[in-house]
Amino acid sequence: EDQVTQSPEALRLQEGESSSLNCSYTVSGLRGLFWYRQDPGKGPEFLFTLYSAGEEKEKERLKATLTKKESFLHITAPKPEDSATYLCAASRGGSQGNLIFGKGTKLSVKP
């Protein structure tokens, strides 16, 4: 069965304390691995798409990487405004709408 699992469920960091979020996937015919940021009461905000193992993408303090089994979202020197829930999703073969989402990692960054 295709699935996406994120860990940890919650992560509390001090400002400046770098860390990584994990997204493990078992998806047949993976077409893309997506990362979104979701703030309370808002829709998911698109961050990155990764298409093949070894690919890396960066945006400000965030860096996403992809292997054949998992993806990591590295957060370097986080700030309180990075606090949010980070969602991982996989696109599988077939309809472009077949995004499978993980439950997310809730990140809290304390000043």
Next chain:
Amino acid sequence: SAVISQKPSRDICQRGTSLTIQCQVDSQVTMMFWYRQQPGQSLTLIATANQGSEATYESGFVIDKFPISRPNLTFSTLTVSNMSPEDSSIYLCSATPTLGPSYEQYFGPGTRLTVT
């Protein structure tokens, strides 16, 4: 990217009634989708809204309960019919822009529905 708006942003409805949620995109898009996000859960795809034809529903979701329209390339509606408290959730519209990588999806702000 695409900017997506939804109406209403939230509503409280009585059991047995229906609610229609509107989704408007600021540019033409190829694909539009409707998701449900229950408290503490993942986003779950309800259906793909096809322009000019019937929506494509995922397993566990049926047209009689969640009728969907997409009359043009920038607008879609989702109706939640004969509601029960189990339908309380956030409903999200998403879209894939015509221009740009074909698998990127952008989301609206969501509609928070509470059924009493």
